[in-house]
Amino acid sequence: MNIAKRIKNAIQALKGQTVELNDKELLEWLGISTTNYKAVSEVTYYTCLKLLAETLGKMPLKYYQQTERGRIRADPTTAGILMSVRPNPYMTPTTMWTTVEQNCQHYGNGYIWIRGKFLPARYGGQYQIMDMWPMQSNYVTPIMDDVGIWGGEGKLYYRYSDPRTGKQYLFKDSEVMHFKTWYSLDGFMGESVRSILSHTVDGANASQRYMNQLYENGLTARMAMQYTGDLSDEKVKKLQKKFADGLSGPQNAGKIVPVPIGLTLTPLNVSLADAQFFELRKYSALQIAGAFGIKPNQINNYEKSSYSNSETQQLAFLVETMSYRIKMYEEEINGKVLMPDEIADQKFYKFNERSILRTDSKTQMENLSKAVNNGIYMPNEAREYLDMPAADGGDVLMVNGNYIPITQVGAQYTKGGEGNADD
Known part of the structure; x- marks a missing residue:
């Protein structure tokens, strides 16, 4: 559309006359974007979301108790079974944690509604958790009741607009597990990488659209x-x-x-080489991945990577990126799900991060053998790690019989355990 036609259509619109409302160029000239490009359609952004969400979904949630003898596995509770077996009739725990982490990274906040009820007095009169439901973050609005509108001055509530039914619900703070990204200036709401680096993500999307247009045009200028x-x-x-x-x-x-x-x-057209197109595109990809805490080899950038280097980067990802996410999830789960008597008994939930630290079978067997031979693992604990049943006599710690306490070094050379080593 030329400038004269644009002005003509604009004048017609002002006069109330018929114009080409579906004309893409007219709408964009008026500042109305006709194309909705999702950030998730950019491959680097999508890869980062996928990696973070799937990493959290891989880790099973365990229920422990801290005792005088150390940490032991505690008897399962209703909430523990929900979070490790089936949180609701339609989802597995893997699906629920993956969905929440994806919402958290894309919108800055992730939410799980804990649906429960109080049992009658004849059944103990306690609060029982029935199921758990992840909520779409873009339909959740946290509200701080500063004046006591709902009878709780200074308390936090969550309003959820169900996109399927259109109904609105109001939940108490104790009914919602709220997970957020690290970037939070007020401590209540998190900010997503997408909103903070909107220009970088949009630029990466624009470069992808440019490549698509080149392919559609047969790579002709x-x-x-x-x-x-x-x-x-x-x-x-x-x-x-x-x-x-x-x-x-x-x-x-x-x-x-x-x-x-x-x-x-x-x-x-300027050639792609003259414009350093691929260098700029690669740089943008590394910027987006770095903002998520993703290492270069995890977005298939192996220019400066070797096998050992990639293994080190994977360990660095778990330590530098996921350890914060895991700790944040554990604290929110323990703060919202545990009952007062469970807290008094020092019970807690913890993700098993060892599930994503598995090595090849040879290295795994060597590590387990060393742990058993040096009294760190009992044989049955090592067998459990390999998904093998317990064996009789396997619940004892074993060490090499030649080992002695450091305070008795040299005593083996004395006669009858007495005298000097020179006798």
């Missing part, structure tokens, strides 16, 4: 058409269409098109 003489607008449009149909598109790649005398086609 835009051209200027030079001709002699005076042609009407109608004939110019016919020429444009003729050469556009003959040169653009993957079906015309490498095709020879005859050009009449007096007509010249000159490419206008």
Whole structure:
């Protein structure tokens, strides 16, 4: 659409006359974007979301108790069974934790509604958790009741607008597990990488769209058409269409098109190499991954990686990125799910991060053997780690019989355990 037509349509709109409301160029000229490009469609952003969400979903949640003898596995509770077996009739724990972490990273906050009820007095009169439901973060609004509108001055509530039914619900703070990203200036709400680095993510999306257009046009550049003489607008449009149909598109790649005398086609596009397109695209990808705490090898950038280097980067990801996320989840779960008597008995929930630290079978067997031989693991504990049943006599710690306490070094050389070593 040329500028004259744009102005004409704008004037018609002001006069209330009919205009081309679906004209893409007119809407964009008026500042109305006609295209909704999702951040998740950018491959680096999508990869980072996938890696973080799946990493959390891989780790099983365990229920422990701290005793005088150390940490032991505690008897399962209703809440523990929900979070480790089936949180609701439609989801597995893997699906629930993956969904919450994806919402948390994409929107800055993730929420789980803990649905429960108080049992009658004849059944103990305690609060019982029935099931757990992740909520879409863009439909949740935290509300601080500063004046006591709902009878709780200074308390936090969560309003949820169900996108399927349109109904609205109001939940107490104790009924909602609220997970957030590290970037939170007020401690209540988190900010997502998408909103903080919106320009970087949009730029990466724009570069992807540019590549798509190049492929759609058969990797042909835009051209200027030079001709002699005076042609009407109608004939110019016919020429444009003729050469556009003959040169653009993957079906015309490498095709020879005859050009009449007096007509010249000159490419206008700057080459990708001159624009350092791929270098800038790679730099943007590393910036997005770095903001998420993702290492270069995890987004398939192996330029400066070796096998051992990649293994080190994977360990660094678990320590530097996921350890914070795991600790934050554990604290929120223990703060919202544990009952007062469980807290008094020093019971707690903990993710098993060892499930994502598994090595090859040879290294795994060597490590377990060393742990058993040095009295760190009991044989049955090592067998449990390998998903093998317990064996009789395997609940004892064993060490090498040649080991002695450091305070008795040299005593083995004395006669009858007495005297000097020189006797």
